[in-house]
Amino acid sequence: MSESEYIALCQKGDMDAFNQLVLMYENKILNYCYRILGDRTDAEDATQEVFVKLYRFIGSFTGQSAFSTWLYKIASNVCLDLLRKNKRHKTETVSLHQQNTEGEEFMMYVEDGSPTPYEVAQKNEAQRALLDALEKLGEDQKKVIILRDIEGLSYEEIADITGTAPGTVKSRINRARKALKKLLEKDRELFLLS
Amino acid sequence: MKDTCENVHEMLSLYIDDMLTEAETKQVEKHLQTCQACRAEYVFLKSIVSTAQSMPKLTVDTAFHEKIMENVAQAAKESQKPKPARKNVWKLASGFAAAAAVVALSVISLNSLPGHPELTPKGQTEPIQSEAPQEATASETKDSSDTPKKGGKPAGTVQTPAAPTGSEPVLADEQVSPYVRAIPETQTDYPVVSYCFTEEGYQAAISILSGFDKDGEVYLVPDEQKDEIRAKLEAVSGYLEHEEMQLEDTGFLKIVLSKE
Numbered sequence: 001m002s003e004s005e006y007i008a009l010c011q012k013g014d015m016d017a018f019n020q021l022v023l024m025y026e027n028k029i030l031n032y033c034y035r036i037l038g039d040r041t042d043a044e045d046a047t048q049e050v051f052v053k054l055y056r057f058i059g060s061f062t063g064q065s066a067f068s069t070w071l072y073k074i075a076s077n078v079c080l081d082l083l084r085k086n087k088r089h090k091t092e093t094v095s096l097h098q099q100n101t102e103g104e105e106f107m108m109y110v111e112d113g114s115p116t117p118y119e120v121a122q123k124n125e126a127q128r129a130l131l132d133a134l135e136k137l138g139e140d141q142k143k144v145i146i147l148r149d150i151e152g153l154s155y156e157e158i159a160d161i162t163g164t165a166p167g168t169v170k171s172r173i174n175r176a177r178k179a180l181k182k183l184l185e186k187d188r189e190l191f192l193l194s
Numbered sequence: 195m196k197d198t199c200e201n202v203h204e205m206l207s208l209y210i211d212d213m214l215t216e217a218e219t220k221q222v223e224k225h226l227q228t229c230q231a232c233r234a235e236y237v238f239l240k241s242i243v244s245t246a247q248s249m250p251k252l253t254v255d256t257a258f259h260e261k262i263m264e265n266v267a268q269a270a271k272e273s274q275k276p277k278p279a280r281k282n283v284w285k286l287a288s289g290f291a292a293a294a295a296v297v298a299l300s301v302i303s304l305n306s307l308p309g310h311p312e313l314t315p316k317g318q319t320e321p322i323q324s325e326a327p328q329e330a331t332a333s334e335t336k337d338s339s340d341t342p343k344k345g346g347k348p349a350g351t352v353q354t355p356a357a358p359t360g361s362e363p364v365l366a367d368e369q370v371s372p373y374v375r376a377i378p379e380t381q382t383d384y385p386v387v388s389y390c391f392t393e394e395g396y397q398a399a400i401s402i403l404s405g406f407d408k409d410g411e412v413y414l415v416p417d418e419q420k421d422e423i424r425a426k427l428e429a430v431s432g433y434l435e436h437e438e439m440q441l442e443d444t445g446f447l448k449i450v451l452s453k454e
Contacts, residue, residue, distance in 0.1 A: 022262055026254045034252055044258065048265055055266045056273070081435055126245045148211075149246035155213065174207040180242055181235075191241040 007067060010058050018058075022051055025068070028151065029075050035146040036079040038135065046082055050075045069160040072153075076143070076161065101179040102138025126190040133183040141176035148173055199225075202232050206239055387424075388437045388450050395432015396453045402426050403449065413449040420447035 003024070009017035029050050034043035053074050061070060134142055140162075147158045155173075159166045184191065202225045208214050209222045226233050391399050402423065407414045415423045424447075427433065434454055 018266065019263060022259065022266075026259060026262065027251065030254055030258075031251050035249075040252070043252070047254075047258075048262055051262045052265050052269050055269055077437070081437065084435055126241075127249060130242065130245050130249075145246065149243050150249050152247065155211070170208065170213065173211075174204070177207045177239060177242070181239055184242060188238060191238060191245060 003067060004063065007058070007061065007063075011061070018055065021054070025071055026051070028068075029071065032072065032075055032146065032151055033079055035134075035150055036076075036143065037082060042082060042086070046075070046078045049078050053078065065160055066157070069157050072147075072157075072161045073163075100136055100138045101141060101176075101183075124190075126187070129184055129187040129190055130180070133180050136183055137176060137179060141172060141179060144169065144172050145176050145180065199229060199232050202226070202229070203235060206232075206236055209236075210240055210243055387447065388452060389427055390434045390436065390452050390454060391430065392432035392434065392454050395430045395434070396451060398430045398432060399427055399451050402430070403451070409448075411450050413451075415447040415449060417445055417447065423447070423449075 001020075003021075006017045006020050006024075010021060026047065030043055030047045033046040033050070034040060037043050037046060050071070054071065057074075061067065134145060137145065143162065144158060147153045147161060148155075153161070155166055155169050158173075159169045162169070164172075202222055205214060205218060205222050209219065212219075214222065226236055389399060403413045403415070427449075428436070
């Protein structure tokens with residue numbers, strides 16, 4: 001059965017079809033949220049919320065855009081809200097004022113004794129270095145790198161999800177990658193070896 | 195574009211994604227063949243992209259999947275409960291007519307869905323009975339204006355509790371699904387963004403949105419101004435959070451405001 005057939009069934013109330021849609025997308029959404037939020041527990045909470053929202057709003061999906069981009073948009077919004085909530089409630093023991101690659105001020109919160117954000121064991125040093133560098137990118141740049149290079153979405157899909165023009169996507173990806181290259185210059189050898 | 199190293203650097207990202215024109219691609223490839231410095235930059239950048247592409251992925255386990263489905267089932271149950279009473283009592287009267295129209299509309303639109311033979315025999319004049327008529331009875335005076343939207347009795351039965359009789363259509367659980375009740379009556383009624391403020395922020399938000407058209411409680415901001423208004427609302431000192439459902443483009447950004 002095709003995805004659009006499942007969606008049509010969901011809109012008529014078919015719980016089995018909804019179950020199928022969840023199976024089709026839960027890994028993608030979990031990983032996307034994980035990369036945006038940097039914390040597995042937060043990513044799991046966000047993913048749960050994304051699919052409850054999907055259930056509540058699937059009746060209003062008209063098929064004008066692709067279902068996957070619509071779902072990614074929901075996930076982006078859920079993550080954005082979670083990031084905002086976390087910013088307000090976080091108690092910092094040490095905070096460092098930093099400037100990210102888009103010239104925005106951001107606070108790096110360091111809590112005593114807490115585990116580093118990336119709990120998944122990284123295959124190698126290059127990946128760890130890349131994730132550290134990713135954290136230093138501005139929100140917009142980080143998002144396009146995640147969507148393009150980690151999630152593997154097309155420029156068109158990214159334009160849809162982020163609500164920006166395709167030209168903007170092109171230049172944003174270009175600038176983000178350049179920024180990453182600059183941040184990773186000191187680790188160049190790690191990348192040339194892998 | 196001239197074939198300088200600087201220009202080629204600018205094109206490397208698009209080259210890696212195969213997003214250049216044929217001419218541009220040839221230009222870059224030709225340059226890379228002869229320029230070692232640029233080739234090194236290309237290899238480095240390509241390697242960064244490959245590293246990102248092969249990032250280890252989390253996988254969902256059965257327990258997590260089941261939790262999703264449980265939460266969804268919970269949400270389904272909650273959407274069937276009668277909504278709390280509206281504070282504006284005078285709105286009840288106008289609510290009746292609207293609600294009755296809504297019931298008719300949703301019954302008709304359900305009947306027009308293919309593959310629902312069990313609904314059509316019930317006809318277009320009879321409302322869908324909610325599966326818990328006792329609930330409707332108990333809260334009839336409070337919820338009369340709202341239960342019809344959930345597919346319950348039309349508002350006109352406020353006075354007499356609607357006890358199920360043999361002549362009324364009673365659709366079993368499997369026939370009327372929770373999704374049906376969760377579908378909003380009309381797409382245009384659906385708020386796209388719900389902003390939540392403190393009391394102070396709420397007042398500020400109202401004044402920001404004061405010039406715009408309203409459809410009930412929903413502010414209609416034309417697309418050209420939506421980014422500006424979004425930024426303004428989020429900059430308000432009493433801004434707490436917002437929930438956004440980016441639905442299809444209607445030419446407007448629809449905003450509702452709420453207080454903490």
